[in-house]
Amino acid sequence: MTEIITIPAALLPRDGRFGSGPSKVSDAQLKALVDSQPGVLGTSHRQAPVKGLVRDVRAMLAELYALPEGYEVILGNGGSTMFWDAAAFSLVRERAQHCAFGEFGSKFAKATDLAPHLAASSIRTAPGGEAVLPEAEDGIDVYAWPHNETSTGVAVPVLRPAGIGDALTVVDATSAAGGIEVDIAQADVYYFAPQKSFASDGGLWFAIISPAAIARIEQIAASGRWIPESLSLKVALDNSRADQTLNTPAVATLVMMRAQLAWMLAGGGLGFAAGRSARSSGTLYDWAAGRDWAEAFVTDPGLRSPVVATIDLHPRVDSAELRRHLRAQGVVDIDPYRKLGRNQVRVGVYPAVDPEDVESLVQCMDYLVERLLT
Secondary structure, eight states, rough: OOOOOOOTTSOSSSBBOOSSSSOOOOOOHHHHHHTTTTTTTTTTTTTTHHHHHHHHHHHHHHHHTOOOOOOOOEEEEHHHHHHHHHHHHHHHHSOOEEEEESHHHHHHHHHHHHHSSSEEEEEEEEOOOOOOOOOOOOOOOEEEEEEEEETTTOOOOOOOTOOTTOOEEEOOOOOOOSSSSOOGGGGGEEOOOSSSTTOOSSSSEEEEEEHHHHHHHHHHHHHOOOOGGGGOOOHHOOOOOTOOOOOOOOHHHHHHHHHHHHHHHHHSSSHHHHHHHHHHHHHHHHHHTTOOTTSSSSSSSGOOOOOOOEEEEEEEEHHHHHHHHHHTTTTTTTOGGGGGGEEEEEEETTTTTHHHHHHHHHHHHHHHHHHHTO
């Protein structure tokens, strides 16, 4: 194992965090945590300080997405993984169709496919680095797909498929929300967790839901189907309307998320936030295109994620060795998704990441590779 190659300080990014989730947390968010002591932290979630915090986050998300008439923001404990199980109980009447082109789309598909009260799911698949879109199919009442597949760096449109009648569109936006623009009216359910573009911690899920989704939630709740209380979207809906959650929420997570939303809205909203990510990912894709030892993993430019950039490296450039030198100097969390098993880097470029730091990152990789190959 070679000694660490020292990168000149002038090349290093000011902040070397490029994780695909959890993502970089800003100093302003930490200050918001300090300022919330003792008025918010350590107080009951049934009382005004925490209920006001929940109300703020819901209202700010509604503003960020310019919600159409009748859409609501709901939240609950447990993150997106918990939401998949809740959706299997509270959104799917009989059968779901899933688009699975990476790890997270596949996990949601598995949740509904194995649910004993539902018919076997229709699962449309594509290999890693490619994508498949939903298509109308008889007997389907939920169409589900990821807006952005975190594991592979593939992003697809959020468009309601033609001919699906009153079926719901349920979109996993965990790594897309806050970093990719979207016509929210195309989704009946747009759900996410706050640890990526919203630069907070995990432990909560959020969902933007349409009037049709609200009606479905209420119909299933009234149908007599057994639903665990913690997985009931009707319970989550009722509590959210009261600016609370069923159980104590992750209050610090909400404080950091509110601070990030305030920054996004002050900067100009979703277009501002998404623009920062697009600039950063564009730097990475352009950089890879100019190297004979690197290339974008996603070969179709129209599918390349603006928030998670995956770059394949030529076999002569060992990703693990490159990342070892970077990590020793504070440039961290650009590891590939483990199950892909590829010689690559995966760079999270959520809005909190400064585009100038991404420019520094590629200069650091150039510097190291030039010396590792000699």
